[in-house]
Amino acid sequence: MTSDAPVEARPPGGKTFFGHPRALSTLFLTEMWERFSFYGMRAILVLYLTASVADDGLAIRESTANAVYGTYNAMVYLMALPGGWVADRLIGARRSVLWGGVVIAAGHYVMAIPARWTVFAGMALIVLGTGLLKPNISTMVGDLYDRDSPRRDAGFSIFYMGINLGAFIAPLVTGFLGEKINWHLGFGAAAIGMTFGVAQYVLGRRNLGEAGARPVDPLLGADRRRALTRIGLVTLAVLVLLAVLALAGLFTVNSVVNLLTIVTVLVTIGYFARILTDQEISGTERSRMKAYLWLFVFAAAFWLIYDQAGSVLNIFAADKTDRDVLGFTFPASWLQSVNPILIIIGAPLAAWLWLRLGHRVSTPVKFGVGLVLNGLSFVLMAAAAQAAVGGDLVSPWWLVAVYAIQVAGELSLSPVGLSATTKLAPVKYASQMLGLWFLATAVGDAIGGQVARLAESWPEPTYFLTFGLASVALGLGALMFARQIRQLMAGIH
Known part of the structure; x- marks a missing residue:
């Protein structure tokens, strides 16, 4: 209030x-x-x-x-x-x-x-x-x-x-x-x-x-007490579950990670099922939510790759880049500062570009461009990994270039997706849709964490090239079906 x-x-x-x-x-x-x-x-x-x-x-x-x-x-x-x-x-x-x-x-x-x-x-x-x-x-x-x-x-x-x-x-x-x-x-x-x-x-x-x-x-009175009781019971159930897992010898890092990944995906499925089957939303709102489901999938796929900057790419920076500058080896984690500074520089340019293009470029097209760019960053990363085969240290400028491409993709998808979330939201769920947008990142990161396990067992060039090309293919698919998705958006650009 x-x-x-x-x-x-x-x-x-x-x-x-x-x-x-x-x-x-x-x-x-x-x-x-x-x-x-x-x-x-x-x-x-x-x-x-x-x-x-x-x-x-x-x-x-x-x-x-x-x-x-x-x-x-x-x-x-x-x-x-x-x-x-x-x-x-x-x-x-x-x-x-x-x-x-x-x-x-x-x-x-x-x-x-x-x-x-x-x-x-x-x-x-x-x-x-x-x-x-x-x-x-x-x-x-x-x-x-x-x-x-x-x-x-x-x-x-x-x-x-x-x-x-x-x-x-x-x-x-x-x-x-x-x-x-x-x-x-x-x-x-x-x-x-x-x-x-x-x-x-x-x-x-x-x-x-x-x-x-x-x-x-x-929440007031009895409703508030009922809600607090439910929160207490859920908390107790989680603690009991953890205790059971511990006593059974199943309380390991991997088991908890796998459980939380499953929970994230199930919560998302339940959330969409609840909205799409709600009889109180209109046919137009349901159509828009079907379009939003596609945008959600595209966003989750984007974050699956993008957020590996702090895991797979960070390890690559530590183990396989030449970070020596005038006798000082700078920390690998310093490369994590490249992304935000590029966003600070690029955000005004992206805002100007979308303003100039107006409705000539639809939201699904922008998402497709973001996915293609994200995929190309991993294709470039495959080349960097290939250059490092045999133990050679590669220039950190490879990673700077990768992050630059990813930031261009992010500026094409992330702010656009946030705006689309508010425009496509059914009236009844308007206040909850921002949380649903956050779920796209949650799903992408959860599944991405599982996918990133493969980076240890697969040859690095193969790993990056496989998922890079997959993202490019998905982005091209988004571009091909952009008109159909836009029709589902029922007048929303």
């Missing part, structure tokens, strides 16, 4: 943030530090998991580490669904962001403890905290503006710059500390970053006005 007067009309003391409500600075910095912690930890996670015991790592097999990484990313996005529900029905977006930040920081501090068990316990906390923070902080940004405010899109653009700024800086800090000094020191830097984010969020709360102050559709 928001106040009748928009926050942007009454910034405290007349102060603004680049001409926007002062509250935007608080949310900008919170998101920047949260992304700093997220991408900072993610940049060194697989490297830590696969590092030898002599190098203070966990010496986990590369295939298992890749699957853990993919599943972790999937859970982060999957938990956005219950996180949004908790804010809407129980505690409001503002408190969800606060408690989410606290839990995230706690998770990183746990990972900073030099013990074998802490990495998985810490990741579990980070997943829970991110589920509370990630979807709801974006909601609060929207609450700063009237729905039809001409400055709304510009405000979100500034906010998203915070995401990429944090993602750019993080690997440079955590990568150096983790790879050059101690892994847990790198995790600790991520914890300190999130602590900064929480502290400035608390100090800046006076700027927020009524944004996110209360649940938009609160």
